[in-house]
Amino acid sequence: MQFIDHVKIHVKAGNGGNGCAAFRRESHTPKGGPSGGDGGNGGNVILIADHQLSTLINFRFRHEFKAIRGEDGRGKDQYGKGGPDLILKVPPGTMIYDHESGELLADLAKIGEEFLVASGGHGGRGNIHFASPWNQTPTEAEPGTLGDEVDLRLELKLLADVGLLGYPSVGKSTFISKISKAKPKIADYPFTTLVPNLGVVRLDTERHMVVADIPGLIEGAADGAGLGHQFLRHVERCRILVHIVEASVFTGPDRDPIGDFDRINIELARYAPELSDKPQIVVLNKIDLTETRDSLEEIEAAFKEKGISLVTMSCITGDGLKSLLQSMWSLLVENPKPVEPVEPKDSNV
Numbered sequence: 001m002q003f004i005d006h007v008k009i010h011v012k013a014g015n016g017g018n019g020c021a022a023f024r025r026e027s028h029t030p031k032g033g034p035s036g037g038d039g040g041n042g043g044n045v046i047l048i049a050d051h052q053l054s055t056l057i058n059f060r061f062r063h064e065f066k067a068i069r070g071e072d073g074r075g076k077d078q079y080g081k082g083g084p085d086l087i088l089k090v091p092p093g094t095m096i097y098d099h100e101s102g103e104l105l106a107d108l109a110k111i112g113e114e115f116l117v118a119s120g121g122h123g124g125r126g127n128i129h130f131a132s133p134w135n136q137t138p139t140e141a142e143p144g145t146l147g148d149e150v151d152l153r154l155e156l157k158l159l160a161d162v163g164l165l166g167y168p169s170v171g172k173s174t175f176i177s178k179i180s181k182a183k184p185k186i187a188d189y190p191f192t193t194l195v196p197n198l199g200v201v202r203l204d205t206e207r208h209m210v211v212a213d214i215p216g217l218i219e220g221a222a223d224g225a226g227l228g229h230q231f232l233r234h235v236e237r238c239r240i241l242v243h244i245v246e247a248s249v250f251t252g253p254d255r256d257p258i259g260d261f262d263r264i265n266i267e268l269a270r271y272a273p274e275l276s277d278k279p280q281i282v283v284l285n286k287i288d289l290t291e292t293r294d295s296l297e298e299i300e301a302a303f304k305e306k307g308i309s310l311v312t313m314s315c316i317t318g319d320g321l322k323s324l325l326q327s328m329w330s331l332l333v334e335n336p337k338p339v340e341p342v343e344p345k346d347s348n349v
Helices: 172-179 228-235 257-271 273-277 290-294 296-305 321-334
Strands: 006-012 045-049 064-066 086-090 094-098 104-108 114-118 149-156 162-165 197-202 208-213 240-245 280-284
Touching: 006 114, 045 094, 045 104, 064 086, 104 114, 114 149, 162 172, 172 197, 172 208, 172 321, 208 321, 240 257, 240 321, 257 273, 257 296, 280 296, 280 321, 290 296
Parallel strands: 006 064, 045 086, 162 208, 162 240, 240 280
Antiparallel strands: 006 149, 045 114, 094 104, 094 149, 197 208
8 A cells, every 4th residue: 555645625515406497387276375495505525534544545546526416495495405524534643734824734643533524515595595575586596606626735644653763774674573463574775765654562461661662863854855844744743752873984084973863853843843852762783793782881871972772782682671661661651742743844745
């Protein structure tokens, strides 16, 4: 399934049905009065957050959505049937913007939340409403009003407890595949992960957390380098971050663990200042390799100078995974309230 996290759509609510101008023409009812019924109301367009969806793929190839209009009124006091509401299902975490003004209309962050984006037109009144002692044979009836019509931009921000950060190939995809049933693509070249991956981690029957692998973060991500600008938005809703680094021997002379850590946090701050203040656990991966163990003391000392206690693990052997999961859960308990959505300063998505 394709991962689609932003789309533009056009929605049109149904128009109201026209009122009817009619008169009774029945046996034994001479000079029957007005009998034109009202038109039905047009259908509304409603967006609702559905837990079964995790992407905006349903809007990938269809961009126009129109609700059904109300039926016209008829004679014999018959009112037109109202048009049914058009329900559009979106994944939880979908933000709804007015495309023209850029105004945030709604944030469907919870399962089952719904938002009326376009109201249907009202049905016109039939001539039964215009009869009066001085006008007993009214011929006028009202037309139905038009339904709302609007261009929308839908933007998905994943709802996850934990966000995984790190340069390409540090082991984020391997990590999420080891702790959950997520099956991301894993290979020994950069940018293997092209879309965010979600995994549910169950510590026991009572404790579970949702972890998101955020791909493509490198230096310059906030300006569009790598895939970061496309997916940085998904970090915003994560309650805590797990920042995975690796030893310099795997990254080359131009990079080192402390430098990678600083550069990615700079990109977070450039995108939205609040993101760099989120609670983080810094993890050194690939501790099973001799090269990593040989430089461990040096790396730990560098992070200690920044006041950071480095956690070590090996996704391949499983060393340190259980301890890391417990640390993640403890930090989540310390930060129970979901972080409010953060609007980036210079977002052009």
